[in-house]
Amino acid sequence: MNPLNVMLPLYDITRFTLLDYPDIPAAIFWFAGCNLRCTYCYNPDIVFGQGKLSEEEALAFLSSRLGLLEGVVLSGGECTLYPNLISFCRSIKALGFKIKMDTNAMRPDVIRALIREDLIDYAALDYKAPASKMTDICGGGSEKRFWECFDTLQYFNTAFEVRTTFHPDLLSEEEIITMSNKLKAVGYQKPFYVQLFREGVQTLGRIETSIRLADVERLAHFVTLRK
Numbered sequence: 001m002n003p004l005n006v007m008l009p010l011y012d013i014t015r016f017t018l019l020d021y022p023d024i025p026a027a028i029f030w031f032a033g034c035n036l037r038c039t040y041c042y043n044p045d046i047v048f049g050q051g052k053l054s055e056e057e058a059l060a061f062l063s064s065r066l067g068l069l070e071g072v073v074l075s076g077g078e079c080t081l082y083p084n085l086i087s088f089c090r091s092i093k094a095l096g097f098k099i100k101m102d103t104n105a106m107r108p109d110v111i112r113a114l115i116r117e118d119l120i121d122y123a124a125l126d127y128k129a130p131a132s133k134m135t136d137i138c139g140g141g142s143e144k145r146f147w148e149c150f151d152t153l154q155y156f157n158t159a160f161e162v163r164t165t166f167h168p169d170l171l172s173e174e175e176i177i178t179m180s181n182k183l184k185a186v187g188y189q190k191p192f193y194v195q196l197f198r199e200g201v202q203t204l205g206r207i208e209t210s211i212r213l214a215d216v217e218r219l220a221h222f223v224t225l226r227k
């Protein structure tokens with residue numbers, strides 16, 4: 001990991017959101033750096049960027065928002081890469097904030113450690129792709145590690161959701177339906193959120209448009225679509 005991202009883990013802070021943490025006002029901490037390279041990633045600046053803000057600055061910001069915000073979303077980039085994440089989460093919880101984690105689900109060891117200490121109140125887990133497509137779409141990673149993270153969240157009864165980004169040139173409807181069926185087969189009863197690729201936005205793999213149109217009507221029978 002970039003040494004600067006250890007000392008200054010955050011690329012930026014969104015000071016207020018009502019959209020990113022279910023039902024409560026929150027801030028978003030954007031962690032610099034990522035261990036994947038998803039072709040459709042909308043945040044290349046954060047993935048390749050250097051951190052600009054320290055833990056201390058982030059905690060000072062939260063201290064100034066006591067009574068105004070209730071939660072913090074750890075997003076990025078990928079927050080589980082930050083080596084001091086556990087102690088950082090302890091400090092956030094000590095201030096009285098809830099923590100939601102957005103993760104690409106490639107660090108099950110970190111997720112286990114956080115959950116054992118009851119440091120995560122809600123997780124949004126990316127189910128990126130079937131094993132056969134992980135490298136093509138994400139530049140690496142493993143479906144197996146996704147399932148390890150999933151099993152941990154299920155086992156500890158943590159509130160969480162599973163989500164994926166659907167780019168019709170990268171995944172087929174059939175593959176999304178297979179992913180949905182696999183989730184159902186292991187007892188996942190909450191919505192499987194599928195976010196449709198946003199056309200015209202700069203992406204890491206420079207795929208700003210898709211050639212094929214998604215069969216949204218078919219997908220809607222199996223997943224919960226998000227725009």
Ligand code: SF4
Binds near residue numbers: 078104
């Ligand atoms: S979309 Fe992929 S590359 Fe971008 S931040 Fe998420 S996991 Fe990293």
